[in-house]
Amino acid sequence: GELVFEPCTLAGGVAGRSVQARCTRYEVPEDPDDAGSRRIALNIAWLPPTEDGADAADPVFFLAGGPGQSALQVWPLLDPAFAEVRRQRHVVLVDQRGTGGSNLLQCERGSLDGLDPRDTEAAFAAVVGLARECAAQVADRADPRFYTTTAAVADLEAVRRAIGAEQVNLVGASYGTRVAQHYARRHPQHVRSIVLDGVAPNDLVVGGEFARTFEDALALQAGRCRELPACAERFPQDPQAQLRQLVGRLEQAPVEVEYRDPASGESLKGRVDAGTVTGLAFMFSYMPQTAALLPLVLDEAAHGRYAPLKSLSELMARGTAQQMAVGMQWSVICAEDADRQHEAAASAEGTLLGPQVARMFFAACEAWPHGTRPDDFTAPLQSGVPALLLSGEMDPVTPPRYAERVLQGLPNGRHLVLQGQGHGTLGLGCMPRLLGQFIESADAKALDASCLASMSYVPPFTSFNGWEP
Structure with a gap:
């Protein structure tokens, strides 16, 4: 196509991995409907096939999650999952506008530190104030109204035309599944196949159902523990x-604790409150390997030993704090989800996180400039495109029932559920091989997925040395 690429290295962040690629920047109008509006540059990476002579005409576009995640920054973690795909296919990564190197909409969250989680009104006001400050910071270089899924779809189409590809294969992860579905609806003739991992239906209120889906995941994990003699005995x-009791106790009386800094080992002092516990439990539930630690950490805390919980909470918070561009996230959810959040509020009653979590998730919308969504935005995708849908059985944010809803509109689709797994399945077990086979054949129903039967539940740790043999 018309783009000129230069060698570059995609850094691996916390994993320490790096991938050699070719990168470029491509300018598009900030307002997709006004060619004369301010120009913004999209950050793009291209990974050629790894096998000599391979040059399939239709590349793979990977669409990152969030909303707010950078495709280029997360790629080194995902590159092994695409090992089979990359043998024959070009892979194209586009930092969605507002993320990574595409006019990043990021704001410091320092003003939220030290808030009393029991004072929900003060916390809500603090988020509103942060959004107002952030909007002022980016006003000279961005109009947040144009950083939506609809605008991102227009960008992807512009990139497709610029590289000269007639068709593309879309692989969307989490929020990226929303982008993939909308691209497939707007430009069906240019989509050869789609893969949706951690599926978000078009009518889902992103963030609105976290309290209920998290509760369901906890119930599944607790049920599996009762089925294992060693876990049930321990x-x-x-x-x-036990989690509910601990949260209730800390809501009444947060505790000061001495703990080890997870990076340096230095002895520090800090506070453990109800938000510390629910936040850690929610982050742990994303992956079975971390979910396996939760019963042990909770049991330690129930006996007054809070140091492991505090250290792990700090470790998880540091690892996730900079992964999402919060301004871009606000642009998406405020335009596409905020006015529908009441639809999901009732489902949060009686849960650990409660309705206030969704209220806080959308608090910034009171001050953040945001656009609108098309009238048909929430309509389900109806398409004959070959589709492979993937879910983790214990996913706390996009459970398998979401994918089943989307599958109803995809007659050439197939849904695979990985037993005992959480959010994000592309790199697990034999999935990289199945992913490669599907991208080549564009026939999900013909896949032999029997190899997934070896995927299993990760049993809880019974001590800090691990689980029972």
Whole structure:
């Protein structure tokens, strides 16, 4: 196509991995409907096939999650999952506008530190104030109204035309599944196949159902523990019930604790409150390997030993703090989801996180400039495109039932559920091989997925040395 690429290295962040690629920047109008509007540059990477002579005409576009994640920054973690795909296919990464190197909409969250989680009104006001400050910071270089899924779809189409590809294969992860579905609806003739991992239906209120889906994941994990003799003996109290008791106690009386800094080992002092516990439990639930630690950490805290919980909470918070561009996230959810959040509020009653979590998730919309969504935005995708849908059985944010809803509109689709797994399945077990086979054949129903039967539940740790053999 018309783009000129230069060698570059995609850094691996916390994983320490790096991938050699070719990168460029491509300018598009900030307002997709006004060619004369301010220009913004999209950050693009291209990874050629790894096998000599391979040059398939239709590349793979990977669409990152969030909303707010950078495709180029997360790629080194995902590159092994695409090993089979990359043998024959070009892969194209586009930092969605507002993320990574595409006019990043990021704001410091320092003003939220030290808030009392029991004072929900003060926390809400603090988020509104932060959004107002952030909007002022980016006003000279960005109009947040144009950083939506609809604008991102227009960008992807512009990139497709610029590289000269007639068709593309879309692989979307989490929020990226929303982008993939909308691209497939707007430009069906240019989509050869789609892969949706951690599926978000078009009518889903992003963030609105976290309290309920998290509760369901906790129940699944607790049920599996009761089925294992070693786990049931070590944790005779239901971990879910124990979590509720601990949260209730800390809501009344947060505790000061001495703990080890997870990076330096330095002895520090800090506070453990209800938000510390629910936040850690929610982050842990994304992956079975971390979810396996939760019963042990909760049991330690229930006996007054809070140091492991605090250290792990700090470790997880540092690892995720800079992964999402919060301004871009606000642009998406405020335009596409905020006015529908009442639809999901009732489902949060009686849950650990409660309705206030969704309220806080959308608090910034009171001050953040945001656009609108098309009238048909929430309509389900109806398409004959070959589609492979993937879910983790214990996913706390996009459970398998979401993918089943989307599958109803995809007659050439197939849904695979990975037993015992959480959010994000592309790199697990034999999935990289199945992913490669599907991209080549564009026939999900013909895949032999029997190799996934080896995927299993990760049993909880019974001590800090691990789980029972």
